[in-house]
Amino acid sequence: MYTQGLDQAGKSGTARSAEETPERLEAFQARIDAEEKIEAKDWMPEAYRRTLVRQISQHAHSEIIGMQPEGNWLTRAPTLKRKAILLAKVQDEAGHGLYLYGAAETLGVSRDRMVADLLSGKAKYSSIFNYPTLTWADIGAIGWLVDGAAIMNQIPLCRCSYGPYSRAMIRICKEESFHQRQGYEIMLTLCRGTGEQKAMAQDALNRFWWPSLMMFGPSDATSTHSAQSMQWKIKRFSNDELRRKFIDVTVPQAEFLGLTVPDDKLHFNRATGHYEHSDIDWQEFYEVISGNGPCNRQRMAKRRKAHDDGAWVRAAAQAHAAKQAARAAA
Ligand code: BYC
Numbered sequence: 001m002y003t004q005g006l007d008q009a010g011k012s013g014t015a016r017s018a019e020e021t022p023e024r025l026e027a028f029q030a031r032i033d034a035e036e037k038i039e040a041k042d043w044m045p046e047a048y049r050r051t052l053v054r055q056i057s058q059h060a061h062s063e064i065i066g067m068q069p070e071g072n073w074l075t076r077a078p079t080l081k082r083k084a085i086l087l088a089k090v091q092d093e094a095g096h097g098l099y100l101y102g103a104a105e106t107l108g109v110s111r112d113r114m115v116a117d118l119l120s121g122k123a124k125y126s127s128i129f130n131y132p133t134l135t136w137a138d139i140g141a142i143g144w145l146v147d148g149a150a151i152m153n154q155i156p157l158c159r160c161s162y163g164p165y166s167r168a169m170i171r172i173c174k175e176e177s178f179h180q181r182q183g184y185e186i187m188l189t190l191c192r193g194t195g196e197q198k199a200m201a202q203d204a205l206n207r208f209w210w211p212s213l214m215m216f217g218p219s220d221a222t223s224t225h226s227a228q229s230m231q232w233k234i235k236r237f238s239n240d241e242l243r244r245k246f247i248d249v250t251v252p253q254a255e256f257l258g259l260t261v262p263d264d265k266l267h268f269n270r271a272t273g274h275y276e277h278s279d280i281d282w283q284e285f286y287e288v289i290s291g292n293g294p295c296n297r298q299r300m301a302k303r304r305k306a307h308d309d310g311a312w313v314r315a316a317a318q319a320h321a322a323k324q325a326a327r328a329a330a
Helices: 006-011 013-017 022-033 046-065 067-071 080-105 111-119 137-154 163-191 195-214 226-231 239-257 282-292 296-309 311-329
Strands: 267-269 274-276
Touching: 046 067, 046 080, 046 111, 046 226, 046 296, 067 080, 067 137, 067 296, 080 111, 080 163, 111 296, 137 163, 137 195, 137 239, 163 195, 163 239, 195 239, 195 282, 239 274, 282 296, 296 311
Parallel strands: none
Antiparallel strands: 267 274
């Protein structure tokens, strides 16, 4: 597509690194420290650019793959109204993916490259989307917990040092708030319904609680990118800080629903003002992010098929663009 040539700009990073003199790096960090936004045409260290391409493209892939677990319930939503709301939410996720691919393209990487990296398994997407959606209550739990975790992680990204990413995040966060509320409202309806409906809501919480905590990434002690990303103000809070904030706001919401968080050791520590919780099963997290979660293979097979099925649309768009260019030249 039209950004293909931009991949070349990425390769020139090796040449650019010669420009990375201590003075330039210091001046760049001073701009970050002064809370100036870095824009697409500004000079930036190659490692900053690569970190952003990695994070933004993985974020975009998560939005696109994230359509699958919810899309699974579009044809089985309990009412027409629920179906219309879910359809709008899934379409929002597609839109988020597109703004994010657009933000990443400003860094000189083409969409084709990013998509190729997803399809080859080189690029990651969020671990959470490798879990199945077994009941309608899972749609409630995803909105409440997964979008809730996403908001906690993404509100600080609205203040990310890279301008195009920070601006894309403002609209995304507004839409995520609606998603979170629709999920909580599904949970509330189920919890105020029959015993069977409440049990279904509890089962969804049991299955989605721990994977939602894993969305924030590995513990600070093992996070490879956090220190540098925080210095560059790409990340404003560490993985553990955001996870803790999420637990602190979500446990009272579970109590309001009359549900039990599936953690025997969970308790409020009055001295710190935070909840204490059991250890996270990091082995499960690493299994999932290395491709061995319950649905990794299914998600990727579906994405590859959708990509192949869409080949004719890409070919038609290119043929149309070529015709228009030829007409303009004539
Ligand atoms: N899943 O050094 P770390 C959504 C990887 S979409 C998979 O802490 P970083 C939604 C990490 O990439 C939600 N991989 O990394 C959509 C790195 O591996 P690489 C997505 C994970 O980047 C539809 C390695 O582990 N949100 O909300 O400093 C419907 C070491 O980690 C995960 C975003 O993408 C994970 N959970 O911090 C509903 C937000 N965690 O790349 C909702 C933007 C870590 O070296 N991203 N890894 O191979 C971020 O804020 C950061 O990238 C993270 C990780 C906090 C996720």
